[in-house]
Each structure stands twice: as C-alpha cells, then as structure tokens.
Amino acid sequence: MRAKEYYRASSLEDAYQKLQEDAKNVLLAGGLWIKKIGQSYNTLIDLSTLGLNQISENKDEIIVGAMVTERDFENHPAIRKLFNDSIAFAVREVMGVNFRNLATIGGSIMGRYPFSDVISGLLPYHVKLKFYPEQEMSLEEYLNYKGKLNAILTEIHIKKEEGRGYFKKVKTTALDFPTINFAISKINNEYKIVVGARPMVATIAKGASEYISNIKHPTEEDFIKTTELAVEELSFMDNKDASKEYRMDLTRVYIKRGLKEVNE
Amino acid sequence: MKVSFYLNEVLVTYDVAPHEYLATTLRNHAYKSVKIGCNESSCGSCTVLINGKPAMSCSILSLQVEGKRITTVEGIQEEAAKIAEYFGDEGADQCGFCNAGFALVIYALKKEYENPTEEEIKNYIVGNLCRCSGLYSHLRAIKKYLKEGK
Numbered sequence: 001m002r003a004k005e006y007y008r009a010s011s012l013e014d015a016y017q018k019l020q021e022d023a024k025n026v027l028l029a030g031g032l033w034i035k036k037i038g039q040s041y042n043t044l045i046d047l048s049t050l051g052l053n054q055i056s057e058n059k060d061e062i063i064v065g066a067m068v069t070e071r072d073f074e075n076h077p078a079i080r081k082l083f084n085d086s087i088a089f090a091v092r093e094v095m096g097v098n099f100r101n102l103a104t105i106g107g108s109i110m111g112r113y114p115f116s117d118v119i120s121g122l123l124p125y126h127v128k129l130k131f132y133p134e135q136e137m138s139l140e141e142y143l144n145y146k147g148k149l150n151a152i153l154t155e156i157h158i159k160k161e162e163g164r165g166y167f168k169k170v171k172t173t174a175l176d177f178p179t180i181n182f183a184i185s186k187i188n189n190e191y192k193i194v195v196g197a198r199p200m201v202a203t204i205a206k207g208a209s210e211y212i213s214n215i216k217h218p219t220e221e222d223f224i225k226t227t228e229l230a231v232e233e234l235s236f237m238d239n240k241d242a243s244k245e246y247r248m249d250l251t252r253v254y255i256k257r258g259l260k261e262v263n264e
Numbered sequence: 265m266k267v268s269f270y271l272n273e274v275l276v277t278y279d280v281a282p283h284e285y286l287a288t289t290l291r292n293h294a295y296k297s298v299k300i301g302c303n304e305s306s307c308g309s310c311t312v313l314i315n316g317k318p319a320m321s322c323s324i325l326s327l328q329v330e331g332k333r334i335t336t337v338e339g340i341q342e343e344a345a346k347i348a349e350y351f352g353d354e355g356a357d358q359c360g361f362c363n364a365g366f367a368l369v370i371y372a373l374k375k376e377y378e379n380p381t382e383e384e385i386k387n388y389i390v391g392n393l394c395r396c397s398g399l400y401s402h403l404r405a406i407k408k409y410l411k412e413g414k
Contacts, residue, residue, distance in 0.1 A: 006265060006282035006327045028328075032305055035285075035323050044282060048328065071317070096391010098311045098318040098369065174390045175306055 002040040009045055012132040016152055018045050027152060029067060029107030032099070052106070052154060055079070064156040066106025070094060070118065073105050082158065083125065083165030083185060090121025090167040090183065095175055106153045112143060112201050115177040119143070120196035121167050123204060124185035126159035143201060163187030166258035170250055172241070179242045182254045186262040189213065193226070193255060198236045198247055205230035205255075212259065227255040269329045271295075272339030280326040286312065287321040290336065297337045297364040301393075308392030311365035312336050318372045320391075337364040343371050347409055354405040358396035366392050370406055380410070 009015035019025055024042040026034065034041075052067035055076050062078050073079055074091040082088075094100055094108075094117050108118035109129065119139070127139040131151035139156075142149070166184040171177070178197040185192045193209045196202030208230035215222050231251050236244045268277040271290075280289050287310040290298045301309035303322050310322040313335035337344050344367040351357040351366075366389070373380065373388045380388070385406055394402060 001283050003283040006325070008330075028325075031325060031328065032323055036304060044325070046328065092387060095305065096308060097372075097388050098308055098320045098365075098391045099305055099323075101314070101317045101319045102305075102324055175393075 001034055001038050003042070003044045005043040007043050007045050008049055009047055010049070012050060012152060012154065015045050015047055015050070016132060018043060019150075019152070029110070030069070030103040031107075032103050033107065033111055033113070047152070057160070060160055062158045062160060064105055064158065066104065066109075066153045066155060068105050070100035070103045070105060070108065071097060074100070079158075082160070083163055086165030086167045086183070086185075087121050087125065087158070090117050090169070090181075093117050093167075093169045093171075093178075105156060109139070109142070109156065110153050114199050114201045115197050116202065117167075117169055117178060117181055117196075120178075120181045120183045120194050120202040122156075122158070123194045123196075123202050124165065124183050124192035125187075126161065128157040128159075129153055130155040130157065140204065143203070161187050164262040164264075166261045168254050168258060170254070177241070180247050180250050182251070182258055184255070184258040184262055189216075191259070191262070193230055193258075195230065195234055195251055195255075198234060199239045199241070200235065200237065203234065205234055207233045208255070218259070218263070223256045223259045226259060227252045230255055265327060267327050267330050269331060270333045272335060273333075278326065282325075282327065284326050285322055286324050286326045286329060286334070289326040290321060290334075295336050295338065299361055299364065301361065306391075306393070307362070308369065309362050309365045311368050311392065313339075313368055313372055316372065316375065318369045318391075335368065337367050340367065340371050343367070347371070347405075350405040350409040351402070354401045354408070356394070356397055356401035356405045358394070362392060362394045366394070366402065370409065373406075374410060382407075385410075 022042050026041045028044045028046050052065035054065045056063045057078050070091050074088040080088045130136050132154050164186045169181045170179045181196045183194040191209050191212045193205045194202050208226045212226045231248050236247045238244045267280050287298050287300050299309035301307035305320050305323040310320050311318050312321045315333050347367045369392050
C-alpha cells in the first residue's frame with residue numbers, strides 16, 4: 001500500500017470534508033483490507049480519535065461504534081448474551097485474536113466483502129446502520145445499495161430481542177476464508193435464513209425463510225423442503241475454493257442442521 | 265511524519281512514512297525480534313502487544329499507534345525465558361522464527377484468562393503459525409506453563 005499523507009480527523013465533519021477533497025483519499029478503520037489489496041492513495045483519513053470505539057446499550061438496542069474492534073465486540077457481555085452467543089461466535093471465526101484486535105466492525109461491514117463472516121452473522125437480525133452526514137438504513141438495505149455510499153458509518157444498532165441463533169462457517173483450515181457460511185435466526189416464530197460466501201456477499205433466502213415461518217410445528221420434512229427452497233432461490237458459483245454444486249450440497253446439510261438447532 | 269509511542273515502557277519518537285507499517289519501523293530501529301513472515305495478516309510472527317493486546321504489527325501503520333504502549337518480546341524477557349523452557353521441554357522449540365510472536369500471545373492469554381479451556385487457548389493462538397511442528401507440542405507447553413508458571 002502507498003499513501004502520500006496521513007491525516008488524523010478532528011471531527012466527523014472534518015473527516016467527511018477531507019474525504020470529499022480527493023477521490024484518492026480513503027477512510028482508515030482497522031486498515032487490514034487496505035493493506036491486503038495494496039493500492040495507492042493520496043490521504044489516509046484516520047478515524048480513531050473520534051470516540052467511535054464504544055459499545056453502549058439502552059433498553060431496546062445495543063449501540064456499537066463503527067471503530068469497535070472485532071475482538072472487543074465478540075467479548076462484550078451484551079453481545080454474547082444475544083441469540084445464544086451466535087453473533088459473537090460468527091466474529092470469533094475470523095482469523096486470529098491478533099487480527100481481530102485490529103479489524104473493526106465498521107470496516108467489516110462497509111467493505112461488503114463477499115467472504116464476510118461478520119456480515120453473515122449480523123444479517124438475520126434487526127441491524128440498523130447510522131451514517132454521517134445523517135442517514136440511516138438497515139444492514140440489508142446497505143448490502144443492496146447500488147454504488148458507493150458517500151458517507152461515514154458511525155454506529156451499528158442491534159435490536160435486543162429474545163430468540164435463538166445459529167452460525168456456521170465452512171472452511172478448509174482454521175485461518176481460512178469461508179467456503180460458504182450460514183446464519184439463521186428464530187425470533188417469535190419468525191425465521192431468517194442467511195447464506196454468505198456463495199461466493200457472493202451474504203443474502204437472506206426470503207422464500208425459504210417465509211415458508212418455514214408459516215409452519216407452527218415444523219417436522220423433518222419441512223426442514224428439508226426449506227433447504228430445497230433456499231437452494232433454488234439463491235445463486236451459487238464456482239471459485240477456486242469450491243464448486244457451485246458442492247456449495248449447494250453444503251447448503252442442504254447446514255440449513256437443516258441450523259433449523260434443528262434454533263428449534264432446540 | 266513523526267510518531268511517538270511507548271516502546272517497552274520507554275517513550276520513543278520515530279520518523280516514519282505515512283504508509284509505513286509498525287513491524288518495519290520496529291525492525292528499522294533494531295527490534296529484530298519482530299519477524300515479518302507472511303506479511304499479509306495471517307502468520308502472527310510479527311505479533312506485538314498494543315496496550316497489552318496482541319496485534320499483527322505487519323498490518324497496523326506506525327502512525328496508528330501514536331501514544332500507545334507497544335510491547336515486544338524484549339519487554340517481557342523474564343516471562344519469555346519461562347515460556348521458552350516449556351517449549352523446549354515439549355519439543356515445540358524448533359527453528360524459532362515464530363517464537364517471539366508466540367511468547368507475546370501466550371503472555372497476553374495468561375493475563376486475559378484465568379483458567380482458559382482448551383478451546384479458548386486454541387482460539388487465542390490460532391493466528392500464530394508454526395511451520396516446523398504440528399502445534400500440539402505448543403498446546404502441551406502452553407497448558408503446562410499456564411498451570412505451573414503462575
């Protein structure tokens with residue numbers, strides 16, 4: 001990676017102005033992706049002194065600053081309490097502790113990385129993103145947003161709800177990117193089934209989720225039918241890690257297991 | 265650009281490039297215990313502690329650690345010597361390239377967890393690779409060190 005300047009932003013407005021100045025200026029969160037892709041920039045805009053590294057909660061929501069590290073996030077008692085620890089579990093699946101002490105939650109979301117475990121782990125829940133200049137959208141809306149959003153992510157709001165969650169990352173070695181990943185939530189008998197790294201960015205299998213949500217006491221056959229619906233409605237592709245067919249087979253297996261687990 | 269931080273408890277000020285990574289800065293100033301292995305945030309050989317937490321110094325810019333406390337293995341010599349004994353006893357100590365990073369991660373693990381489970385230990389050290397061994401010798405050494413080295 002090359003950069004001509006390094007700039008410590010003194011406020012969100014300051015960071016935003018600096019970002020507008022030049023198309024080759026970039027916001028610096030943890031900096032891990034910037035390091036990996038190795039491009040050239042004019043100015044790196046450091047957001048670390050803007051107080052965005054706090055986690056707080058009120059009675060309805062947990063509010064996570066965009067600069068909270070993955071490690072602080074996964075260890076936070078309020079996060080661990082949510083949906084039998086499944087969001088924190090998804091984050092713990094990312095690389096090692098020495099990586100997660102640098103990587104930030106905001107950076108993990110804003111990149112919309114197709115391999116993201118963080119995005120898959122959060123997507124089945126009610127997650128709202130807040131930006132500067134003032135703007136708000138759900139995580140799902142952001143994933144579907146066309147083009148690059150010209151704003152700075154400041155907070156991630158996770159709705160506190162009672163329910164169960166499931167997360168599974170299929171990987172070849174402990175430190176690998178996912179071959180595919182799955183996340184399922186069950187909140188008040190409403191299911192959301194997410195499949196990520198297919199190898200495209202995570203998405204909700206809407207038809208499958210709706211189908212199973214309409215069944216009061218699902219049986220094994222209902223679970224199998226749900227997995228088939230998910231395989232039909234989602235797109236899968238080959239890449240160097242796995243074939244399209246293998247990913248479809250994994251989807252059949254793990255969605256069924258996940259549905260059973262959230263019904264325990 | 266200038267950056268100041270506490271390196272093993274001593275305040276240092278270095279002149280660095282905007283895109284210079286901490287591992288490079290430390291090595292340029294003779295902290296050669298900090299190894300650059302994969303240089304892509306995977307192997308953990310470059311691990312240092314930043315405010316007590318293990319982090320890959322090949323992947324954080326030197327300017328990002330302004331005002332922070334950085335610990336290399338030179339800063340935990342006594343504990344590192346103890347860890348080395350356990351590594352030696354279990355045959356975990358082979359070429360030595362990963363040892364400095366490992367010692368720092370194990371030191372941080374001991375501080376962070378009182379009685380870690382095997383799963384917690386594995387999750388904590390998974391970001392540090394050893395290409396000589398199968399890491400089981402490391403696991404045995406770490407368990408003994410945590411148990412006896414209190």
